[in-house]
Amino acid sequence: MPFITCLNCHQPLTGELQEVPMPPAAEKVEGHRVAPPRVSQGNYAISPKTGMIILNPGDLPGTAPHPDRERRNGCCGLDGLDGPNLVCRGCGADVATQQSDCWTDHLVAAAPDTVTIGAETPG
Template identity: 40%
Template sequence: MGEQVFRCAVCDRALTRSMTQLPTLPVAKPVDEVSYEPTLEVGTWAIDPGPRLLTADGAPAGTLGCLVTNPLDAPDLEPHPEPRRNSGCCGHDGCDGPNRVCPGCDAAVATLSDDCWTLVELRFEPDAVRVVAQE
């Protein structure tokens, strides 16, 4: 399989750089006792069959089957206009639903988590994007 790009399911705008799909989602590597390296290297993506994000009480906060990327692979996404969606202490905890929108049509497309205690990744909602082969 060659490189792909994620496109908005609503307006068809390209949302990511070209990336290569990995067969499985790598295990996040801790930097120290509370922080992590990005789950994926720039230029790669994988499907997570389960909800990886957890709320403070341990409940799943993500959607099943998210397409996971490195946050640097989608630099043009905009913050969600609802402030509570962008919560976190020193970043985005991703516990309050999708917090990134398409810059073309404002559709909620992904959840960024990059807070000090969360995994560092961008999780695209499976129904919000189309994966298209890069030509």
């Protein structure tokens, strides 16, 4: 099964994942509540509009919060509006943007120029 790695150092960012079609956007959640994740845990999707790799926020143990606090803004979670807010635990490279605020989708988006999709688990 595929997994996602850092393009810079090839450190695994996820465990094994299964590709699924891009799910529709979640219904708006009333009040200050976080929406359910756009992609279920253990899966990923590729956005046909942007080419971004869309992941479940719980599937990225190889990442860490960005050291620049200004990248981690939001009210109830991360809004993802200030650039990548997740870095590779191995080398510190910007690898993805998490959105988890009460008014955003609940997902992690990785640009194809920051990560790779591997065919086998390394090691």
